[in-house]
Amino acid sequence: MGYTENELAKDLENQEYKFGFVTNIESDKAPKGLNEGIIRFISAKKEEPEWLLDFRLKAFALWKEMTEPEWAHVHYEKPDFQDITYYSAPKQTKKYESWDDVDPEMKETMAKLGISMEEQQRLTGVAVDFVMDSVSVATSFKSKLAELGIIFCSFSEAVKEHPELVRKYMGSVVPMTDNFYAALNSAVFTDGSFCYIPSGVRCPMELSTYFRINEGGTGQFERTLVVADQGAYVSYLEGCTAPQRDENQLHAAVVELIALDDAEIKYSTVQNWYPGDKEGKGGIYNFVTKRGLCERNAKIAWTQVETGSAVTWKYPSCVLKGDNSIGEFYSVAVTNNYQQADTGTKMIHLGKNTKSTIISKGISAGKSQNSYRGLVQIHKSADNARNFSQCDSLLMTDECGAHTFPYIECKNSSAKIEHEATTSKIGEDQIFYCLQRGISEEKAISLIVNGYCKEVLNQLPMEFAVEAQKLLAISLEGSVG
Amino acid sequence: MITIKNLHASIDGKEILKGLNLEVPAGQVHAIMGPNGAGKSTLASVLAGREDYEVTEGSVDFDGADLLELSTEDRAREGMFLAFQYPVEIPGVSNVNFLRTALNEIREYRGQEAISAKDFMAMVREKSAIVELDPKLASRAVNEGFSGGEKKRNEIFQMAMLEPKLAILDETDSGLDIDALRIVANGVNKLRSEKNATIVITHYQRLLDYIIPDVVHVLYDGRIVKSGPKELALELEEKGYDWIKAEQEAK
Ligand SMILES: Nc1ncnc2c1ncn2[C@@H]1O[C@H](COP(=O)(O)OP(=O)(O)OP(=O)(O)O)[C@@H](O)[C@H]1O
Ligand SMILES: [Mg+2]
Numbered sequence: 157m158g159y160t161e162n163e164l165a166k167d168l169e170n171q172e173y174k175f176g177f178v179t180n181i182e183s184d185k186a187p188k189g190l191n192e193g194i195i196r197f198i199s200a201k202k203e204e205p206e207w208l209l210d211f212r213l214k215a216f217a218l219w220k221e222m223t224e225p226e227w228a229h230v231h232y233e234k235p236d237f238q239d240i241t242y243y244s245a246p247k248q249t250k251k252y253e254s255w256d257d258v259d260p261e262m263k264e265t266m267a268k269l270g271i272s273m274e275e276q277q278r279l280t281g282v283a284v285d286f287v288m289d290s291v292s293v294a295t296s297f298k299s300k301l302a303e304l305g306i307i308f309c310s311f312s313e314a315v316k317e318h319p320e321l322v323r324k325y326m327g328s329v330v331p332m333t334d335n336f337y338a339a340l341n342s343a344v345f346t347d348g349s350f351c352y353i354p355s356g357v358r359c360p361m362e363l364s365t366y367f368r369i370n371e372g373g374t375g376q377f378e379r380t381l382v383v384a385d386q387g388a389y390v391s392y393l394e395g396c397t398a399p400q401r402d403e404n405q406l407h408a409a410v411v412e413l414i415a416l417d418d419a420e421i422k423y424s425t426v427q428n429w430y431p432g433d434k435e436g437k438g439g440i441y442n443f444v445t446k447r448g449l450c451e452r453n454a455k456i457a458w459t460q461v462e463t464g465s466a467v468t469w470k471y472p473s474c475v476l477k478g479d480n481s482i483g484e485f486y487s488v489a490v491t492n493n494y495q496q497a498d499t500g501t502k503m504i505h506l507g508k509n510t511k512s513t514i515i516s517k518g519i520s521a522g523k524s525q526n527s528y529r530g531l532v533q534i535h536k537s538a539d540n541a542r543n544f545s546q547c548d549s550l551l552m553t554d555e556c557g558a559h560t561f562p563y564i565e566c567k568n569s570s571a572k573i574e575h576e577a578t579t580s581k582i583g584e585d586q587i588f589y590c591l592q593r594g595i596s597e598e599k600a601i602s603l604i605v606n607g608y609c610k611e612v613l614n615q616l617p618m619e620f621a622v623e624a625q626k627l628l629a630i631s632l633e634g635s636v637g
Numbered sequence: 638m639i640t641i642k643n644l645h646a647s648i649d650g651k652e653i654l655k656g657l658n659l660e661v662p663a664g665q666v667h668a669i670m671g672p673n674g675a676g677k678s679t680l681a682s683v684l685a686g687r688e689d690y691e692v693t694e695g696s697v698d699f700d701g702a703d704l705l706e707l708s709t710e711d712r713a714r715e716g717m718f719l720a721f722q723y724p725v726e727i728p729g730v731s732n733v734n735f736l737r738t739a740l741n742e743i744r745e746y747r748g749q750e751a752i753s754a755k756d757f758m759a760m761v762r763e764k765s766a767i768v769e770l771d772p773k774l775a776s777r778a779v780n781e782g783f784s785g786g787e788k789k790r791n792e793i794f795q796m797a798m799l800e801p802k803l804a805i806l807d808e809t810d811s812g813l814d815i816d817a818l819r820i821v822a823n824g825v826n827k828l829r830s831e832k833n834a835t836i837v838i839t840h841y842q843r844l845l846d847y848i849i850p851d852v853v854h855v856l857y858d859g860r861i862v863k864s865g866p867k868e869l870a871l872e873l874e875e876k877g878y879d880w881i882k883a884e885q886e887a888k
Contacts (some may be wrong), residue, residue: 589725592685593739593799594713594746603738607729607778 185244190237192216195343198243202312202346205319215332215342222336231496232467235406235441242344242377305354308363311379314350321352325383329412329449329475337408337443341377345410348379353388353419362617364393378409384419384454391422393620406441407465413448415456417478421448424616425460426624427468428631434493434522439466446470447502450510452478458501459486459615461624463631466495471529473502476510476538483512486612488624490631491524491556500529500561505538505571514545517609520556521632527559532573534566541571549579550608552601552632602629638663638803638834639684639704644695646683653679655859656695661803663700664831668845668870669838671856672878677838678722680856681807685719686712700802713739714746716802720792720809722838727779732791733761735779736798743799764797768824785812793824800828805836810844822847842870857881 186197195216199209224234301308307318314322332342353359384390394411407429415421429440442465448456458472474483485501503512512532520526532543549558560577582604590600606613606625613621639661646654653676661667671677683690684697686709697704702715727735741751752760761775768790780788789809796804806825810818825835825848837848845853845867853870855863857878862885863869873881 583725585725586727588685588687588709589721589727590735590739591709592713592719592721593735593795594710594743595735595739596710596742599738599742603730603735604727607727610729 185241188239188241190216190240190242190344194242198344198346201243202315204315207319207323208315211327211332212343215339216344218332219336219339219343222339224336232441237340240406243346301359304357304360306357306359307350307352309350311345311348311350311381314381318350318352321383322350322381325381325412325414326379327412329414329447330410330445334445338410338445341379341408341410341445345377345379348381348409350380351382351390351392353384353390355385355416356387357385358388359390362391362393362620364395376405376407376409378407380409380411381414382412382421382423383414384416384421386416387418388416389420391424391617393424393426393617395426395428395620395623405439407443409444409446411444411446411472413446413456415448415450415454415481417452417454419451420455420457422457422459422615423448423472424620425458425462426616426620426627427460427462427465428627429465439495441466442468442470444470446472447475448473448483449475450478450481450483450507452507453480454478455482455484457484457486457615459612460488460499461609461612461616461627462487462489462497462499463627465497468495468497468499470499471501473504474512475504475506476512476541477506478510479507480509481507482510485512485514485516486615487515488517488519488609488612488628489526489528490519490628491521491526492631493522493524495522495524497525498527498529500527500531502531502533503543505532505534505541505543507537508539508541510538510541512541512543514543514547515611516545516547517612518547518549518558518560519552519605519608519628519632520549520558521552523553523555525557525559527561529561529563531563531565533564534568534571534573536567538568539570541568543571543573545573545575547575547577548608549577550605551579551581598629601632605629605632638665638700640698641684642696644680644683644697645693646679646690646695647693648679648690652693653690653859654683657856657860659854659861661834661836663802663834665851666829666835666837666848668848668850668853668867669836669856669861670840670853670870670873675856676859677856678807679859681719681722681805681836681838684712684805685709685717710742711746713799713801714743716833718796718799718801718804720789720796720804720806722807722811724780724783724788724792726781726783728781730779732775732777732779733757736761736795739795739799760798765794767797767827768793769820770794786814786817789813790817790821793821797824797828801833803834803836804828805838807838808840809837810839810841818844819847842874845870855881857885 186194192213195212199212330338332339351363382390382392413421413423429442450456456474460472462468472485476483483503487499489497489499491497500516501514503514505512514530516528518526518528528547530545532545534541545562547560547562549560551558558579562575564573566573586604587597587600590603591597605628613624616624641657641659644654644657645652657680669677683692692705699715699717704712707715737757744751765772765775770790774783774787774791780791783791789812792809809821813821822844829835837844837850850867852864853867854861862881
């Protein structure tokens with residue numbers, strides 16, 4: 157049976173951004189601006205080894221030579237990189253031995269996010285590595301994971317405890333030269349998550365990290381590295397909310413996934429950053445580089461539900477390097493009011509018999525612009541590669557826009573590529589039908605939209621799917637026109 | 638159950654209902670017949686609260702409530718049900734999820750607790766049996782890929798689930814094969830009681846062999862122009878609507 161939509165009603169009562177609050181934890185932060193000194197400050201603060209400082213400085217040197225990209229369908233005021241604080245940490249830096257030690261205010265924050273950790277631990281078996289601003293503050297289930305040899309910790313901790321793994325894989329999928337924001341991230345990243353699943357191990361629980369941007373004017377530069385060794389399996393969840401804010405906040409994360417031979421990684425994201433108010437003021441700029449590398453017979457599936465951010469630019473991609481490897485991309489991107497999203501995926505087929513599937517569902521409301529940009533690249537070496545893409549757009553008003561840009565580059569004639577695309581407007585007939593059965597308009601929209609996104613939502617773990625449905629409902633409130 | 642007085646309604650500035658009067662007491666079944674374009678579906682839509690229509694004059698009393706003051710969803714929650722002439726598809730939303738949402742909204746409105754999943758499923762089994770609806774259809778997406786007849790049957794299934802006070806069936810018989818017609822009619826008959834009322838809109842007197850109406854009305858040019866016992870349906874089937882037209886023009 158479907159999910160219960162009753163809880164939704166309560167959330168729907170609240171018109172304003174639900175997670176718009178600021179936690180008041182004094183910060184230990186760097187002065188605004190970006191220069192070599194700041195990078196050395198970050199590195200020193202984090203007690204990093206020499207090689208990592210060198211990595212940062214090299215990236216910074218590269219970044220200075222790069223220019224910010226321009227995109228046809230995205231318009232925004234360029235961030236002032238000298239007006240950003242690149243490091244801030246909750247003052248209380250000591251690690252928590254147990255859940256009881258966690259700052260009550262922090263717990264409250266998590267409760268507001270609807271992810272009470274006790275609940276999560278007890279009910280869902282989710283191990284949460286909670287990242288507030290730039291420093292990880294709570295980790296759980298570590299010992300259980302450790303028994304299996306699974307490493308799941310903050311990026312900083314991984315640098316200290318497992319430098320050989322970090323050094324081996326960091327930057328191997330998203331090189332610092334990749335793009336403007338990846339270079340910036342490589343220079344100034346402060347923390348993030350690291351996950352390693354040893355050969356042949358199936359991670360018994362969903363690994364989850366909640367990101368949160370908490371400090372006014374603090375850009376957040378996360379780095380995530382997930383490595384599934386041969387034959388390993390992991391399902392990783394990433395979710396975010398951010399406090400309401402007046403000036404735009406920049407977020408430029410890098411996520412790298414590595415699936416070695418026969419390994420499988422599922423990476424799911426529910427993204428709900430502050431999108432700006434009804435006039436389009438405020439909101440998060442989200443420029444993320446996410447990419448996964450598949451070795452032989454490996455599989456990577458990206459699933460994302462994007463409802464937040466003022467501007468989103470994001471293309472989770474798969475490099476299908478090994479023969480018989482599989483890449484999947486399932487996405488729901490909602491834009492409302494003045495939000496702009498330019499998302500999609502890249503599937504790079506290098507190995508033989510590689511397969512990719514793309515299911516993209518765009519929903520535009522208000523005056524928003526929603527673009528799908530997908531690249532399917534079949535290299536000469538990729539005999540019998542197959543791709544199936546389906547890109548659907550749903551329009552909630554007459555003022556919003558949906559754009560689809562599928563790019564196909566095929567250098568091997570044995571490839572089979574299928575592409576389907578549809579655009580539809582939410583039906584007044586459908587809404588009337590629901591109303592006539594006693595269903596309120598808000599709930600009707602939620603039902604219809606969730607039905608439309610079903611193929612994607614079905615890919616998410618159950619509890620995440622429920623959360624995603626709530627976000628869809630909240631972000632589309634009163635949006636039919 | 639429902640009393641309609643001098644109802645005028647228009648769409649895009651064009652008047653379709655032109656002073657319609659109709660009263661259907663509780664416990665009765667009334668049939669409405671009339672030529673294409675007479676305004677039958679319009680009447681159903683106006684009563685159900687479709688926003689495209691503007692009611693310019695008249696009043697509708699629905700079991701003591703001023704129907705025209707109620708929102709579309711509240712009319713449904715008060716017990717008004719419309720079986721659509723053209724049921725709508727809602728891809729990806731299962732029939733059961735749809736119905737459970739509807740049922741719980743109605744229950745909440747009436748101050749009742751939400752139905753448990755177990756009771757709900759028991760109800761689905763019981764009610765789908767009444768219209769001999771394949772249980773598989775209950776778990777499929779609302780009307781998506783249903784055949785014409787299956788859609789109609791699904792409407793009656795929904796009606797059985799929601800137990801309305803007043804059901805309006807808009808050409809529920811069209812597109813049904815003989816067996817389905819009998820099954821749907823049986824379903825409607827089983828749901829008949831002293832406490833509810835039914836308005837059956839149809840072009841064919843055949844349906845009225847199964848669902849015996851207390852009164853047959855002729856809707857012509859936005860008004861009820863003739864009412865009579867069930868034999869009126871037979872007469873219309875034999876003679877068509879020309880004599881009605883002639884009668885009206887004579888007036
Ligand atoms: N948007 C509109 N603008 C103008 N006229 C309209 C509009 N919608 C419906 N009509 C007209 O209203 C009249 C009544 O239509 P209605 O659907 O109520 O007829 P009906 O009696 O149900 O017919 P049928 O037997 O064919 O189902 C028709 O003449 C139709 O063309
Ligand atoms: Mg009609």
